[in-house]
Amino acid sequence: MFRRIFFDRTTKTWMITTMVIILLMPVIIGVGLYLKSLPLLEHQSLRTLLFTSDWQPSQGKFGFWPFVAGSIYVTLIAFVLSAPVCLLAGIYLTQFASSRLVKVMYPVIDILAGLPSVIYGVWGILVVVPFISKFLAPIFGTTSSGYTIMAGGIVLAVMCVPYMLNMITEVFKTVPMGLREASLSLGATFWESVKHVVIRKSYPGIISAFGLGIAKAFGETMAVMMVVGNRVQVHFNPFEAGYPLPALIANNYGEMLSIPLYDSALMFAALLLLVIILLINLIFRYFIFKTRER
């Protein structure tokens, strides 16, 4: 008897310990990165760090604006390309498609969501980059090497599709059948009941799926880094190279210990990513959390 209770106590303690460790992880990560980026924050004010575009680490000038702008631009393109397609495909899969197609699609989406980002990057180099330099850029009357913000956006859009589609179909499935039937019995067409009932009912869910897609796109590293060109500049032309924030961190880890404050700057970039993505996640997950509770 005693042994059983002892076992119970010890496992309970271990369970609570692991839970606390896991839940404290974001805090520990945040504090660790903050401590590391403290030297930089003492060196320059937050405002000049974020909104100036003078990036010369060897002279102690750290302006993060090109990277922040690059990240936002790439994410924006990815979002514009993938969101409407995801929404339509989500509607089709949950409302109109034959059950055979649906049965095939869900595992396929799952597998694609699990493909490593390097594979998407390879695909980007093989397909998207030549597509842009040979096809898309001439249409818009410019020339381009293909390693551009546009390429990063397209690859990201494709990467986000399985992720967002998963969540959107999940949301659509929670709409009660009765609501749709009521709308249909009042004489609405299928599309009308989708438009006025299903979409309206799952509005918060759709917004959160989009928001989380944006968060994922913002933090994606390898695939984007492989196709985006990695040049420090602020441009509004999507056929120019860009340099998103995660690519900055990943590209410069080798030299960061040789230049003073450089490591601190990279850790600051990671902290920035963490804060932005945590905020987006906290907000949109809260929507989902609320709808699940109801």
Added chain:
Amino acid sequence: MNRWKIIEEKIFIALSAIATYSLIAVLGLIIVIVFVKGFNALSLDMVIKTPKGGYYYGGEGGVLNAIVGSIYIAFGATLIAIVLGMPAALFLNVHLVRHKKTQETIRYLLDVLWGIPSIVYGAFGFTLMLFFGLNASLLAGIITVALLVTPIMVRTFDEVLSTIPRGLHEASLALGSTKAETSYKVMLKQGFSGFITAALLAFGRGIGDAASVLFTAGYTDLIPVNLDEPAATLPLAIFFQLGSPIPEVRERAYAASTILTIIILIISLSARFLSNRYSKTNIK
């Protein structure tokens, strides 16, 4: 007016069908293109040899070092994730089952944790490494990837545990078993399919993730023997070889990405198969 309604419906159904089928086409093309490109350069040497001298200029060798390194890292990380994650998920579903609010809040926080990008874990792993005075090594890589996959492990396992009927849990308690016994002898057994899926999902993520091991695991042409030696990883091998100006080396990067894709496909298919197999004997 009625006709307009019907035309609108037709247009939108057609649009959404086009969207769906073009998605299938694009996503299918990814795998097809990676395979077609890779099979040209794929040979047995790629899988069973480590890089020889001059490999990065088109010489003899393969990427065995990266395959083994990736598997070591993913395996170690999954092991840590199981030790940390399985008790946490059981705790969430056994001890907290009567506190719905706490349970949901914890799930919410875990989901948020899942969203943190791997590059942030990589950067944090690097600061940890400096803090403890470690070099870029297998151990540092394992720890970083473990941080990354633990939330995934917990949430996936928890998703299955939460579908286990309450009655089963109560029956076990009513027979006089302690909560620990209920956890390990009833819940774990009943949710074993979920456990397998979670572990394999974590393993797959560990193998495929590049950004987190970029700082921490280093890169080497040798197969690591000790925990404090650097280890090559498959995604990084692909990435480095793609950067080469020599066509043969780039060809090998495509072959390596085919290998990686095949490994990932095997993992996700076996996760499906095993989870079906182990959920057959479940009490409904």
